[in-house]
Amino acid sequence: MELRICHLYPDLLNLYGDRGNIITLIRRARWRGIDVSVAERPVGASIAAEDCDLFFIGGGEDRQQRLAAEDLRVVKGDALREAARAGKVVLAVCGGYQLLGHYYRPAEGEDLIGLGLLDLATHHPGPGARRLIGNILIESDLLGGRTLVGFENHGGRTRLGPGARPLGRVLAGFGNNGEDRCEGAVSGSVFGTYLHGPLLPKNPEFADLLIARALASRWGDVVLPPLNDALEATAHRAAAARAHPGGPDSRREGAPRAHA
Amino acid sequence: MSGGRLVAAIGAARAAAFLSRAMRMGGGTTMPGRVARAIEPRVVPTLAGRLRHGTMVVTGTNGKTTTSRLVAHILEHAGLVPIHNRAGANLAAGIAAALVEHATLGGVPRGDVGVFEVDEATLPRVVDGLRPRAVILTNLFRDQLDRYGEIDLVAAGWRQTVSVLPASATVILNADDPLVADVAGAVRAGGAEVLAFGVEDPACGLGAGEGGAPPEHTAEARYCYRCGRPYLYTTVYYGHMGHYRCSGCDAARPAPQVVAREVRLRGIEGTRFLLEGPGAAFAVRTVLPGLYNVYNILAACACCLAMGVAPETVERAVENFTPAFGRAEQMRIDGREAVMLLAKNPAGFNEVLRTVLRSGEAPVVLIAINDLTADGRDISWLWDVDFEMLAGRAQAVVDTGIRGEDMALRLKYAGVAEERVLLEKDWERALRAALERVPEDKRLFILPTYTAMLHLRGILQRLGVVEGFWRQ
Numbered sequence: 001m002e003l004r005i006c007h008l009y010p011d012l013l014n015l016y017g018d019r020g021n022i023i024t025l026i027r028r029a030r031w032r033g034i035d036v037s038v039a040e041r042p043v044g045a046s047i048a049a050e051d052c053d054l055f056f057i058g059g060g061e062d063r064q065q066r067l068a069a070e071d072l073r074v075v076k077g078d079a080l081r082e083a084a085r086a087g088k089v090v091l092a093v094c095g096g097y098q099l100l101g102h103y104y105r106p107a108e109g110e111d112l113i114g115l116g117l118l119d120l121a122t123h124h125p126g127p128g129a130r131r132l133i134g135n136i137l138i139e140s141d142l143l144g145g146r147t148l149v150g151f152e153n154h155g156g157r158t159r160l161g162p163g164a165r166p167l168g169r170v171l172a173g174f175g176n177n178g179e180d181r182c183e184g185a186v187s188g189s190v191f192g193t194y195l196h197g198p199l200l201p202k203n204p205e206f207a208d209l210l211i212a213r214a215l216a217s218r219w220g221d222v223v224l225p226p227l228n229d230a231l232e233a234t235a236h237r238a239a240a241a242r243a244h245p246g247g248p249d250s251r252r253e254g255a256p257r258a259h260a
Numbered sequence: 261m262s263g264g265r266l267v268a269a270i271g272a273a274r275a276a277a278f279l280s281r282a283m284r285m286g287g288g289t290t291m292p293g294r295v296a297r298a299i300e301p302r303v304v305p306t307l308a309g310r311l312r313h314g315t316m317v318v319t320g321t322n323g324k325t326t327t328s329r330l331v332a333h334i335l336e337h338a339g340l341v342p343i344h345n346r347a348g349a350n351l352a353a354g355i356a357a358a359l360v361e362h363a364t365l366g367g368v369p370r371g372d373v374g375v376f377e378v379d380e381a382t383l384p385r386v387v388d389g390l391r392p393r394a395v396i397l398t399n400l401f402r403d404q405l406d407r408y409g410e411i412d413l414v415a416a417g418w419r420q421t422v423s424v425l426p427a428s429a430t431v432i433l434n435a436d437d438p439l440v441a442d443v444a445g446a447v448r449a450g451g452a453e454v455l456a457f458g459v460e461d462p463a464c465g466l467g468a469g470e471g472g473a474p475p476e477h478t479a480e481a482r483y484c485y486r487c488g489r490p491y492l493y494t495t496v497y498y499g500h501m502g503h504y505r506c507s508g509c510d511a512a513r514p515a516p517q518v519v520a521r522e523v524r525l526r527g528i529e530g531t532r533f534l535l536e537g538p539g540a541a542f543a544v545r546t547v548l549p550g551l552y553n554v555y556n557i558l559a560a561c562a563c564c565l566a567m568g569v570a571p572e573t574v575e576r577a578v579e580n581f582t583p584a585f586g587r588a589e590q591m592r593i594d595g596r597e598a599v600m601l602l603a604k605n606p607a608g609f610n611e612v613l614r615t616v617l618r619s620g621e622a623p624v625v626l627i628a629i630n631d632l633t634a635d636g637r638d639i640s641w642l643w644d645v646d647f648e649m650l651a652g653r654a655q656a657v658v659d660t661g662i663r664g665e666d667m668a669l670r671l672k673y674a675g676v677a678e679e680r681v682l683l684e685k686d687w688e689r690a691l692r693a694a695l696e697r698v699p700e701d702k703r704l705f706i707l708p709t710y711t712a713m714l715h716l717r718g719i720l721q722r723l724g725v726v727e728g729f730w731r732q
């Protein structure tokens with residue numbers, strides 16, 4: 001069995017330890033004896049849906065995100081849509097997440113047109129508005145109510161349409177917009193989220209879900225043997241305590257209050 | 261301006277400083293500055309304006325503390341009495357505190373030149389009051405994004421700031437950092453002088469990646485500021501420092517006037533290189549390790565040479581410079597040698613790891629990771645550090661700090677064998693466990709983030725290994 005990962009814009013969208021997500025996918029597959037290949041596809045490089053099983057897009061600063069948005073629409077968009085239709089996994093974090101929606105409306109300047117793979121839109125409320133920054137904890141039905149931990153840092157407020165459901169419900173932190181307690185979006189095998197930190201190392205169940213889904217798109221149903229995730233669980237618990245209101249994080253100077 | 265208000269401001273700030281020390285509230289590094297400015301808002305321009313030889317300002321992501329201490333040290337050797345702020349007190353209040361602390365109650369500075377390290381995002385706010393003769397721009401890396409916003413905004417703030425400097429001022433900047441070198445145009449447009457420094461020794465670098473891309477993923481400046489096309493590198497020294505030109509326009513590394521040649525990196529034993537500049541050529545011998553310190557030394561020497569200090573004086577001063585706490589300062593703990601190397605962002609951490617590995621076989625390392633405001637609350641940057649370097653090479657790694665769990669997990673995914681990693685959340689036990697793992701003739705490498713360094717310092721102070729913060 002082989003897991004073929006496609007890392008989109010590794011040089012451009014690599015803001016929040018995004019590489020950690022790729023490292024985690026590689027390690028967790030190889031620890032189970034699954035071969036892994038990673039294709040890096042920067043601006044200008046074309047992609048083919050049938051060449052990969054899991055597509056990853058990270059986050060970037062405004063200038064980089066604009067470059068990526070243009071390339072995503074013109075060069076890679078059709079193949080990514082086809083991949084999503086074929087049940088391949090697409091995971092997008094932060095800036096990449098925004099680009100999978102219909103559009104991103106910045107504080108100033110023109111809209112960035114997204115791929116529309118997820119039924120959502122993102123608005124930046126203006127240069128004076130505060131960024132949504134801090135440790136975040138959500139619970140996800142997708143994982144049987146288990147929690148995901150991460151860190152978020154975004155100015156844009158994302159709202160979902162009826163065609164997407166949230167990845168999880170915010171227990172501590174801001175999530176998509178700081179108001180409706182929704183975090184991330186899921187539609188079929190396309191996943192978007194503001195959680196970085198990076199996302200996958202401290203959330204191994206989610207990493208495994210993505211690996212299994214990606215493999216299933218080519219090899220049929222697979223069952224991944226369990227790994228010793230004691231250290232992952234320890235780090236998950238510590239980060240959750242840091243995020244949770246009433247936990248150590250909330251007493252610190254400058255810590256964001258949940259649902260502010 | 262009222263002279264009475266200045267006297268009152270200095271008096272009140274002194275009282276505040278005395279109280280915070282007496283009550284052991286820490287170094288009292290910024291509070292006196294806040295008190296003084298509340299009473300007399302013009303305290304900084306007034307006192308700075310009375311410094312006979314003017315003021316020098318050092319900013320950038322990495323190397324501020326070491327570079328500004330070097331500048332002050334060299335100026336001292338030249339017979340001046342510098343006033344400088346303490347490490348970490350690099351916001352406007354910290355600068356005010358330093359000026360007040362070193363002035364008589366009547367408002368006469370007890371020094372004749374100011375040397376201030378300034379937070380990179382704060383530079384635009386302090387230049388007006390300080391009217392510096394020289395501004396040193398070291399480098400720009402992504403650091404604590406949650407606090408500063410974006411690196412492009414910091415660079416834009418710098419361009420704006422240097423464009424209003426008078427013709428009498430000099431901006432000393434890093435030619436090897438495209439984000440910094442790009443500021444030169446704005447300096448010249450405003451009329452001030454530019455003095456660029458850089459490394460001219462590809463043999464000590466990392467080479468260049470495929471197609472001229474920087475080989476490390478910590479590199480920030482991959483795309484040209486002006487046209488958005490990728491930079492092509494022929495040599496990368498670390499991060500995005502190197503020899504580059506734009507593939508789309510005529511942006512390119514400017515030829516530096518002050519250069520380092522024949523660089524010999526000898527790990528924690530220090531570094532040697534030849535420094536050449538206008539009217540100066542001498543051998544640099546220093547205990548400061550790593551390429552990042554070559555840049556710090558170049559910046560400080562370029563500044564002092566431009567200020568008219570004799571090359572022989574600069575050479576001698578650099579040779580007998582000892583590093584600040586946490587910046588490769590050596591110490592003895594329970595009969596074991598230890599050295600602390602501050603690591604606060606990916607590019608800096610990679611250079612620190614290379615220094616550790618250059619220093620000998622099978623090092624024992626204590627890593628302490630905090631996520632307080634001064635460290636950056638987002639610790640995702642740990643995944644951008646190449647800890648893979650330690651796999652199969654580190655004898656033992658002990659992890660501690662508020663985010664010690666994250667660090668241990670990072671090492672697992674970096675391929676460091678789990679039996680060589682110990683997670684110990686109790687700081688003192690972690691320190692002792694790390695020391696126990698050090699063979700008798702070897703030394704312990706302590707790699708903390710900023711507040712972790714301060715915390716460890718407190719412990720070492722209690723153990724009688726180092727002196728108090730305010731006595732330094």
Ligand SMILES: [Zn+2]
Nearest residue numbers: 484487506509
């Ligand atoms: Zn260009």
